[in-house]
Amino acid sequence: MSPVKVVPLADDVYLENLNIDILQYAQVLDFQSSSNAFTRYCHFWNATVDSQPVDGKTYDVIHIGINELEQSSFSDVLALVDHALAPNGVLVFGGLISQEGNAWKSIDDHYVPSFGAIKSHLSDHAWKLIGSLEGQASLPRSHYMFFHVSRMKPTAFLLLGSPGAGKSTIARRYFKALPVVQGDQIYKAIADGRIEVSVALYDAVSKEFDSCRILRMTVLLFEQGLGDEIVDVWLQHAKHSDVVVDSYVPPKYHKVVKARFTRSGYVAIDLQWDMAKTMCSKRRASELVGSFMSGKKTRSNSSQSPIQVDTKPVLRRSAFVATFRRLFSR
Incomplete structure (x- = not known):
């Protein structure tokens, strides 16, 4: 059986699927060595890029080419999230991932992790699968997948x-x-x-x-x-x-x-929610008790009485008949 080769995505397709906005003067750490596309992309947007972490420095973006790292190396890079990633920074990576098994597979000079292995490594982080593309290599049940990872916040x-x-x-x-x-x-x-x-x-x-x-x-x-x-x-x-x-x-x-x-x-x-309250204010409670003690009912929280009384005079039937007779007797 002929060996399976990992065919990299074209630079523009790869960068687009990382779905990351590089801000001006951002601090970036790029671990990808086989291609400098991401570094050039960051330089184009006036970001500063390091290829190795600098002690005491934090980064707004850390980029990993997933198929260039062995399983142990990937764990080491993720450890950077705790001390090298800025509080609101993001680690981005993409690469070919197998949907079968839970182990990383060595293919020629590349390592292809399984989706299960990736999730187990990210269990202590906040992460999101940004998207996936059909694998462009003849590896069964494989996809190019792209992730954003950040610190787990309280x-x-x-x-x-x-x-x-x-x-x-x-x-x-x-x-x-x-x-x-x-x-x-x-x-x-x-x-x-x-x-x-x-x-x-x-x-x-x-x-x-x-x-x-x-x-x-x-x-x-x-x-x-x-x-x-x-x-x-x-x-x-x-x-x-x-x-x-x-x-x-x-x-x-x-x-x-x-x-x-x-x-x-x-x-x-x-x-937030709406709910009928059982409590009134201290002032309102004082007003209600004062009204009770004085025997005078008040409606200080209402501009109108709850019962409307028609105060217009009512024309009685007897008065109407008398008026009618006077008019026609003239």
Whole structure:
């Protein structure tokens, strides 16, 4: 049986299927040695390219020619993801992969991995199969496949709805395996002096803290520009691991909070839902009790009475008959 040769894709087809946008002045590490197409492509877009990793340097893009590496070498290259890939960087690779078996196959001077072997190596990373093309070599059940690989980031599930919306219930019911940052407990700890914060935040929380007035206090804190420091306290307690944040945030600041978690290296997911609330505000509760004690019913939250009474005068039947008779007796 004649040996099977790995036929490389044309440069333009290969580069197009990597599906990567090289930004100007990006730092790139290119491990491909049989072709310098990717390096030339990066230089064209004014990126800096190294062929070997430089100590202490991080890269926006790391490129691997998969069929130039043995299984052990591929593992070594993936280890670079943990210390050489920038936080938002991506490792890209493509090559001929067999869909049979779980071992790497040596074909002439090339190694062809199986799809199962690739997935097992990527299990500790976030990865996506970008696309595939029919194999251009006479290897049965083979495809050219292209992957993007990045660091596995922690996830922050943000439950930021108003008090009484069911945040804590959702956290207890569906996130039992994750630590929960409870906003109420954080505020209590700040007010008690158990968490070190700025004088401004401590003064504001210790002055306003009331477990029944979390909404009012939180609005005041964010309006005073203390929101970023509050989120930083949450981040310290999250310890860069998967976390659930259960704390009210005014709706107009949701995007700000989410962006701060994203900049800190999290995949931030803002969970929002509509739900009838059982709680009213402290002020509203005081008004209702005051009305009850005084015996006067009020509808301070409504501009109209719920029952509309027609106040127009009603013309009685007897008056109508009398008027009719007077008109025709003239």
